[in-house]
Amino acid sequence: MRFQYLAIFLFFFATTYAQQEDKSFTVKYINQEIKLDGILDEPIWSEAEAAGDFWEYFPIDSIQAREQSEIKMLYDETNLYIGITVYTAGSNYAIESLRRDFRAGNSDNITLLFDTFNDGNNAFLFGTNPYGVRREGLVSGGGLDLRGFTISWDVKWRGESKMYENYYTSELIIPLTSFKFREGERKWRFNSYRFDTQSNESSTWMQIPQNQNIYGLTFMGDMIFEKPLGKSRTPFAVIPYITTGWFNDREASLQESSVKVGGDAKISIGNSMNLDVTLNPDFSQVEVDDQVTNLSRFEVSLPEKRQFFIDNNDLFASFGGSRDANPFFSRRIGIAEDPDGNTIENPIVAGVRLSGKVNNDLRLGFFNIQTEKDALNEIPSVNNSMLALQHLVFSRSNIGLFFINKQTLGDDAFIVDEERYNRVLGIDYNLISADNTWSGKYYLHKSFQPESSGKDLSTGVNTQYNSRNWNIFTDWVYIGENYRSDLGFIRRTDIVKGGTGIRRTFWPENSIFNNHSFRIFPTFIWRPSQDMQNTDYSIRASWEGRFQDQSRVQAQWVNRYTYLFNSFDPTRTEGAVELPADSDYYYSSYQLEYNSDRRRIFAYGLEATFGDFYNGNRFSLEGSLNLRIQPKALVSVQFNYDKISLPDPYSSADIWLISPRFDLTFSKSLFWATLVQYSNQRDNLGINSRLQWRFAPLSDLFLVYTDNYFVDRFSPKFRSINLKLTYWLNI
Template identity: 60%
Template sequence: MTKILSTLVLLLLFTTVHAQGVDKSFTVKHSSDKIVPDGILDEPIWEMAESAGDFQQYFPADDVLAEYQTDIRMVTDETTLYVGIKVYSPGKDYVIPSLERDFRAGGNDNISILFDTFNDGTNAFLFGINPYGVRREALISGGGGNNSGFTTSWDVKWKGDSKIYDGYYTAEMAIPLTSFKFAEGETKWRFQSYRFDVQINENSVWYPVPQNQSIFSLAFMGDMVFEKSLGKSRTPLTIIPYANLLSDRDFSSDQGETALKVGGDAKIAIGNGMNLDITVNPDFSNVEVDNIFTNLTRFEVSLPERRQFFVDNNDLFGDFGGGRDANPFFSRRIGIATDSAGNSVENDIIGGIRLSGKINDGLRLGLLNIQTGEDLDREIVSNNNMMLALQQKVFSRSNIGFFFINRETFGDDDFSLPEDRYNRVVGIDYNLSSKDDVWQGKFYGHKSFQPGDKVGNYSLGANLGRNTRFWSVFGDVVLVDEDFTSDLGFIRRKDIFKSALSVNRLFWPASGPINNHGIQLFSVVTWRPTLDFQRTDHDINLSYDFEMKNLSQFGLGYSNSFVFLNNPFDPTSTEGAIKLPGNQNYNFNTVNFSYRSNRANVFAYEGNSSIGSFFNGSRFSAEGEFTLRIQPKVRLSLNVNYDKISLPDPFPSADLWLVSPRVGITFSKSVFWSTLIQYSNQRDNLGINSRLQWRFAPLSDLFIVYNDNYAVNLFEPKFRSINLKLTYWLNI
């Protein structure tokens, strides 16, 4: 183990990185002229502003100019960055699925612009707009190498609109400089823009990006040079109060209440690079409900964070360790507790603070402190949850991070056990990201401390990947000690040594309907150190995938799985069923097929199906998603997941269904209604979540949220609630 880790560390530290070899920049003019962002480029200053230059095609090719070009120009005054955009197109048949803000960019017409304000290739601000003037904003972290660093939950005030003409559309953005964080006196930012044109299935970028890399990778950016250097950011104090009138009923206990809850958040800028967020009695009733899933494994599944308070600079806190196996901080743990019956329940958050951002060009700081409440009836203690994180940039786009986590119990209740008094975790990570994004890697070492348990308790890991046009290779090793504990983390399992290897070979045909196709071998093997490194699991997957020029995709795959069950297990989760015996080996094989149509189609669909053996029986699975677009007002979708598990007697067999229809209606750019129904017989639940949102002022909303849950086996109500929530964003 030590030799493997040492070798990977040396590779991470001494990998040679190469310059991109592309020099692209433009000047942002300074003007005292005021621009009304109505989407019409009729102000004289736009004729004087410098064009950013041509766009390069990203798809279906990445070595030619875009067939339909985009012209971007920018100017600033003392308070605002203005962006003027002219987007040429083959016609007016634009695909606009919705008028709701923060739309998903894939499968519709839109353009996005990215600003790396600290020129570090690690974090960026994104703003987007479509031909109908619908806006979106996002934060990009971790260098933008994959979707995990793309956060659309971030909100900030800015203005923008669009105007459609014959053969093109125009857009204007007015983004307050206070919406960004940057160094005082800055003279340039790194810049990128990407555009989706679904009328001809073309994706294009301002700065060239190889197709094997993410279209929003921060490794591929040019420069926007300010004619006048930027001054001090004067971000106003922001107060966001809320009032929530809630009525609910728990039918299992035949109890309900109607109550008025008030609280709010505050955002305070500290210098040009730091944010201080304060929350008092927060309420997350308006947050979009999680999608439920069928779980046939022995392990917990992580779900993304959607709560606004935890979003800004979230990578500073949440990107330590291995996201799948050993993440020491998982913010969704805060506000969740275990009651006296062993159930996971929501726990009130009294309040907290969150300080995060840049101290200087190379150093980032994150400090979070949240206090949760006590619930004597359910035997839940009050906890203080704290994390300190520091991240120092090294080389071109790499960094070294340090963290300290402390979860500590308050009070002296009889049900508070001494061994649960506190949990502390300390660790260090090195994150490699080469200048051209070809090399990616990580090395980390973490240690936990509990009362009377300070020896061992390690979590160690290292991974290294190389991604080029034709080959992609990735290796990963993880060691989690049996006593390593992070109460605020996501640790799927302990006492493991895991090794993973992925090799992918891509082919790029010179002509024909196929854009690329490739074969991938992916294997994961897990051993138990305390059982003399006995092999307990392996998965070996071989797949062949095709991406077509019409943006459809399909693939075939084969997998071989091995499981050594230490303890009895029922994959169907059937109440009272006889479990598969533990201390026994199981080996099974599966074949699968997947297909996805072009998401821009009026009726789009995707699905996958697999069949094969499963433990000591068999399994057939089929999953599909179907979407109908009645643009731009209505979007209908249906998700269906079916698993037929057949096990020999006396073990349980099951037909597991998960059916999730969704209706989204956007009455205007400020009034949205969505309803999600989720039926799962594995969870014995039929859930209905209906949410009406009226954005009556910038980032200020009125929500009506209705939730209803039924047991499906007996079809009787379980829990019902309705919320009327008002939030208001006030700048002082």
């Protein structure tokens, strides 16, 4: 036993002190103008201190980068100026297109991360590529996984690039009002990561081991400002819009034209808080959701794409368990059900949203959003509000408190008593150790609704250990049968769920593999109201190999048990005989997956699943094909085929989902995107085509055409055309 304690102590000692020494550079204050042209020819750039000596992250994380990068920064009272020199092995760059907010991992680019509150939890992200295409985003939760990474956030800034032989330069001008920070601050934590497709190298300014995310906020250096930062000087932005549209709903025999006006306002409160106000918002320009084939018994969650909900979204959406017990899911707002159970839009009348830092350790989030009454569809007016607090403890962990209230207004006869209000109160502890070796979440939530009779708790424990060779986690959830969160995403109630996963990763030398790993992940679900009856389990065993050329292969075996409390048809065929209630099934399946080198002009991924499915069989083939026509176009196709074979009298089906997408970028300000989605499970062929002209920073003209057809008889279902103008005005 003493030997084990000694081994654990030595391991933690090694992981704590094996980190690279701190790196820093000084950001010089200037009083002269920088011309934005991507060319670093102003004399002041030669006086700026450089952040250099990048480390390789892939394929080897223990050596200096072969192709180096150099970052210089200057600032004045208004802007942060960034000059970047990126050295390359040639000029054969790979890019997706000229569209803003590009994906980074499959193209040449460099990204900058700014942790302005030095807390290791949240950061602003700005990136560019050799063509001067820009992207910006937010990182939350320490960057532990993709749930804390979004590039849906938008803010005003400028950037240009210039290509030379064997290197390119970029010049960025970011208004200080684009950041949130403490007045009088002298230091921000900083890191940068870069993808180089020609040398097949990823690199970072601070050395990061490959078992950590490249955008994680654990391994960061310091940027030291020559003089303290001042107060924000642009406290107010107004973003009005006007839209005109026409739609024809063939199912409802309804045709209508409309003109709509509204807008948003952004009001800075000090340097650290932001108040967002929306009035009569319109989301007609937002990209349509990607359709999915659903063979499960449960609802599928889709990501938020509306800009109003993005900024500081982690303050509201990170409570509870993201898969089973998320008490707040912003897509619930503005969506309702008609008397037939169909999901329809429920317009938002107005909303306010306050979020940001109160002081060094405390974050505050609050929103209040009112939705419109729709008497024709028996939908009442609803007030939706939430208060969230998050306080930093220890080095990077935090304690969060929240209160959610969904309140029905009015006294209409169609309002059911038990749905007049729903309230949820909860506390979360989020663990992130200083070196990211340990992370986890521990929470307790309680709901309140009319005639609540106990069993209305949701609680969970999640702990993860992550080292270079081992990743071990355990996750346990309890959701009472009367627990409700009407603004959340709760797959089902009355469960105790437990799962533990173990992954062992190997890093071979002189191999075609960069790394490969074995993983086992058993999950069990019990139902407390049925004397802890085991209702489900899945046991997954998998092997994954990542090649030196960035392609990837995976093989997986899954053994499942399912007890059906309610009848269910996995094919969702109209009029089909459903699998009966109170029946159980044992079934196993196999899965093979391959993803090619995504740096290539043509890249693809294929995944095949075959084996048992309930009391029958399943064969599924899923894939993606991507072709880049640089730098103007990206053509892609996503497809999913499922052959479900169940014995008579149950339904068998061939289910298709095919989604070609065409992205054309005529310039860095004019984009045309078209998405076609065919799903015979949903009986829908959908076309969404969007032309966007960004005529000024964050100011756009959209022309959006949407068309939907029934698949079985190929007749029109719904058609609309919208023209929308938005303009960002700083006051």
